[in-house]
């Protein structure tokens with residue numbers, strides 16, 4: 001009789017015998033001693049080394065690091081678009097081997113399909129899922145409304161501004177109703193006002209939907225404004241250098257002294273990494289101008305590396 | 306000075322001659338048939354090469370070699386196979402212009418922006434869906450470039466074919482007036498070649514290319 005247990009029954013038993021808190025505590029996304037290198041000038045360049053992350057369901061985490069440290073590489077590996085050299089990514093305990101519709105990426109350049117209208121772009125994912133046209137259209141229009149682009153539903157991407165494109169990319173990702181949003185510097189190319197507005201919209205969406213968000217940025221203010229945790233990645237090879245918890249409720253005030261002091265702390269640490277990159281790229285020693293950065297926390301200087 | 310005016314007059318007069326109308330009609334018909342075939346074979350062939358690696362390895366080089374041979378060079382072979390017939394002319398157009406469409410379609414399909422592919426894949430597109438709904442549309446600007454060039458190549462090949470086969474057409478007329486030493490008519494015909502070739506390019510292909518480039522965010 002015991003051999004005749006179905007998979008479902010077995011799972012039920014396992015569920016019942018687990019401690020009550022364990023399902024809640026089980027992390028959503030786990031990155032386990034991940035390594036990645038690329039061929040470069042006949043040799044190999046180590047891009048990611050010994051990356052370990054554990055992200056809770058519904059958590060908003062930011063990956064912060066200087067240009068070229070491997071943030072996009074890590075996002076692509078979590079998305080299943082690229083394979084690591086060693087280590088693995090687990091989603092709900094299952095290893096990632098290929099892209100999955102539970103994880104959708106929002107790219108820095110939006111990467112909209114130029115031959116489709118806004119509506120066509122947002123409908124694309126559900127269409128690939130084989131969802132009936134009436135249903136997917138209604139859902140798409142709803143999401144387009146959510147990102148305030150109803151008037152532009154029939155516009156083509158070339159007719160949109162950068163900020164609008166980014167909002168379409170977010171709506172397109174949400175149309176998949178993914179559990180995980182992987183966002184690779186989605187607001188990097190935008191002006192400060194537009195970025196601030198989209199950040200607020202993103203937070204609202206996150207709070208309303210409870211999705212797990214992995215948000216890449218090289219902007220300290222953005223990372224500390226959005227993330228519940230901020231992982232600082234070091235430059236070449238990329239490792240997790242620090243994890244900062246941002247224990248402040250949303251919405252956060254930009255002038256909150258706790259936020260400012262955290263930003264100072266991160267900027268100091270990041271400065272060392274940037275010095276490393278500069279030295280790497282120019283072959284010359286680089287002296288970070290600590291004083292200037294520290295004296296002007298509100299200036300854009302150093303905030304957007 | 307007598308040049309342009311006389312030629313224009315000559316052209317208008319020529320339009321009333323049934324032989325001329327017949328020749329023009331024949332040339333345009335052959336070009337239309339040839340171009341439709343070029344488009345169909347070029348796009349299908351280019352897609353096949355772009356999609357199937359093995360096919361590309363076996364036939365990719367052939368397409369590039371054919372593309373490197375000028376259209377006129379196919380005429381002798383065409384006559385050998387089909388005789389001095391309309392088919393020979395169409396064959397010449399086909400061989401003179403299909404290569405460029407294949408090469409452009411193939412490269413368009415292989416060179417889709419990586420992030421477009423990545424975005425599509427994370428949204429669950431794969432296999433034939435990915436090909437039809439993402440790769441092919443992404444390749445359209447390149448395909449249109451190829452079609453525009455193919456028009457120019459095909460038009461030249463048409464003339465070469467008609468000059469050498471003596472099938473009733475503008476090319477054959479050119480031969481006739483040249484033998485009769487009718488310089489005005491000769492120039493009028495040449496001007497007409499230029500006019501048709503450039504008009505189709507300017508009125509159709511240039512506009513098409515422009516609107517595609519705008520829509521695809523390339524302009």
Ligand SMILES: Nc1ncnc2c1ncn2[C@@H]1O[C@H](COP(=O)(O)OP(=O)(O)OP(=O)(O)O)[C@@H](O)[C@H]1O
Nearest residue numbers: 038039047065066067068069070071072073074218
């Ligand atoms: N396909 C590839 N082949 C070779 N090298 C690569 C490849 N992809 C990335 N790299 C290298 O890996 C390093 C990390 O790249 P990645 O794009 O992940 O950086 P990043 O942190 O996202 O930078 P940025 O902030 O500028 O976007 C870079 O040095 C880059 O040159």
Ligand SMILES: [Mg+2]
Nearest residue numbers: 071072073184
């Ligand atoms: Mg990047």
